[in-house]
Amino acid sequence: MQNIRRVAVIGGNRIPFARSNSRYAGASNADMLSAALDGLVARFGLAGQRVGELVAGAVLKHSKDFNLAREVVLGSKLDPHTPAYDIQQACGTGLEAAILVANKIALGQIDVGIAGGVDTTSDAPLAVNEDMRRTLLKLNSARTVGERLKIAAKLRPHQPFKPEIPRNAEPRTGLSMGEHAARTALRWEIDRQSQDELALRSHQRLAAAYDKGFFDDLVTPYLGLTRDQNLRPDTTLEKLGSLKPVFGNRGADAGRATMTAGNSSPLTDGASTVLLASEEWAREHQLPVLAWFSWSENAAVDFVHGDEGLLMAPAYAAPRMLARAGLTLQDFDYYEIHEAFASQVLATLAAWESPEFCKDRLGLDAPLGAIDRNKLNVNGSSLAAGHPFAATGGRIVATLAKLLAEKGSGRGLISICAAGGQGVTAILER
Numbered sequence: 001m002q003n004i005r006r007v008a009v010i011g012g013n014r015i016p017f018a019r020s021n022s023r024y025a026g027a028s029n030a031d032m033l034s035a036a037l038d039g040l041v042a043r044f045g046l047a048g049q050r051v052g053e054l055v056a057g058a059v060l061k062h063s064k065d066f067n068l069a070r071e072v073v074l075g076s077k078l079d080p081h082t083p084a085y086d087i088q089q090a091c092g093t094g095l096e097a098a099i100l101v102a103n104k105i106a107l108g109q110i111d112v113g114i115a116g117g118v119d120t121t122s123d124a125p126l127a128v129n130e131d132m133r134r135t136l137l138k139l140n141s142a143r144t145v146g147e148r149l150k151i152a153a154k155l156r157p158h159q160p161f162k163p164e165i166p167r168n169a170e171p172r173t174g175l176s177m178g179e180h181a182a183r184t185a186l187r188w189e190i191d192r193q194s195q196d197e198l199a200l201r202s203h204q205r206l207a208a209a210y211d212k213g214f215f216d217d218l219v220t221p222y223l224g225l226t227r228d229q230n231l232r233p234d235t236t237l238e239k240l241g242s243l244k245p246v247f248g249n250r251g252a253d254a255g256r257a258t259m260t261a262g263n264s265s266p267l268t269d270g271a272s273t274v275l276l277a278s279e280e281w282a283r284e285h286q287l288p289v290l291a292w293f294s295w296s297e298n299a300a301v302d303f304v305h306g307d308e309g310l311l312m313a314p315a316y317a318a319p320r321m322l323a324r325a326g327l328t329l330q331d332f333d334y335y336e337i338h339e340a341f342a343s344q345v346l347a348t349l350a351a352w353e354s355p356e357f358c359k360d361r362l363g364l365d366a367p368l369g370a371i372d373r374n375k376l377n378v379n380g381s382s383l384a385a386g387h388p389f390a391a392t393g394g395r396i397v398a399t400l401a402k403l404l405a406e407k408g409s410g411r412g413l414i415s416i417c418a419a420g421g422q423g424v425t426a427i428l429e430r
Ligand SMILES: CC(=O)CC(=O)SCCNC(=O)CCNC(=O)[C@H](O)C(C)(C)COP(=O)(O)OP(=O)(O)OC[C@H]1O[C@@H](n2cnc3c(N)ncnc32)[C@H](O)[C@@H]1OP(=O)(O)O
Pocket: 089, 090, 091, 092, 168, 177, 178, 199, 232, 235, 236, 239, 240, 243, 246, 260, 261, 262, 263, 264, 265, 266, 267, 340, 341, 387, 389, 417, 418, 419, 420
């Protein structure tokens, strides 16, 4: 085995994120990931090149897309000898793809790789119900007309018309991401005003970043969109405060519900890609390094049997990563905490500030403490940009790497909560 090598983030490219069932309603995962990849290939002169590996994923995937990443490579200008495969780690997919690529580069197994992610809730896979599915499979394998007629005769009239539509819910609890987050918001007493303020800042900061051209070399226009469609530069605290709660608004605690369409990330379509390489590869190709991909850590919580919140795993992952890296929570210039919900970000920060949580759950003598909120999601995050599940990690890695490059030095923490009670965290440095 070779020595561990430094891993460079060279850059990223994504398409503007669109509201679900809107501008990209006619586009597939393959269309959008291809658009993001084409932009990356063009920006970094990768046409005709064999890249070490392309790792990508989608949370909602059609069965026909069994290796979406490879299909997208074959449709791109990359050398078709570029190996590619799909992964799925819920909303952590894009970051996990970057970690996998980075680890192979670090170990000397590849010199350059691309991480990608894409999702569309507009073109979600829709399955027929279980009875129908099994009947159709039997019909497909029947050998004679007689056999087919026998199987078809068993079909009940309602069967074909009862599709199974994918829900944004946990299979083990039946609760949606938002309903789980609402419980966590109550547990951590996250108030409505703080959530709305976080949402407002996300919109204001994303709009300001677009205005000053920050995304000019990170986002390529697609299907008529030049900016993220969910971005509302003119939203106000009053408007956000007037929205009705949409999660946690049933049952005994309905009166304490705080989560609205304004302080929850919206259902979104979009794709992102990130180019990672060894230092030597970057030098040979005369491409500047934006930042170094230095640490990562995953965690999972038992939200089924225990009282840990579904989206609280990053609160465990980040401290473990800090311990391994020999850093404190305050040793950062930027914090990129994925805004699945404003309440999720605020609950994570509250946990790190809590002496009880840090002692009982993390086994620490003292709380991790507060962060400087001015360093949090400085160019906005998922509340404003939207959250096409698997594409969010790539958006964040590219944004943070460019922030570090512009600053010239420093360190940034990435934290992404994921369905299934998981969390993916990483550190970029320059
Ligand atoms: C999956 C993982 O692994 C981990 C994770 O990240 S968990 C997160 C996963 N994502 C989710 O769960 C998605 C959660 N979001 C949703 O389900 C939906 O977006 C939602 C239920 C919250 C809202 O859906 P919706 O009602 O269709 O939203 P939408 O119509 O856009 O907004 C409702 C209203 O609020 C208004 N609004 C929304 N945001 C606003 C803002 N920032 N400012 C002002 N008004 C706003 C809209 O204008 C709209 O007003 P009208 O009714 O007057 O038109």
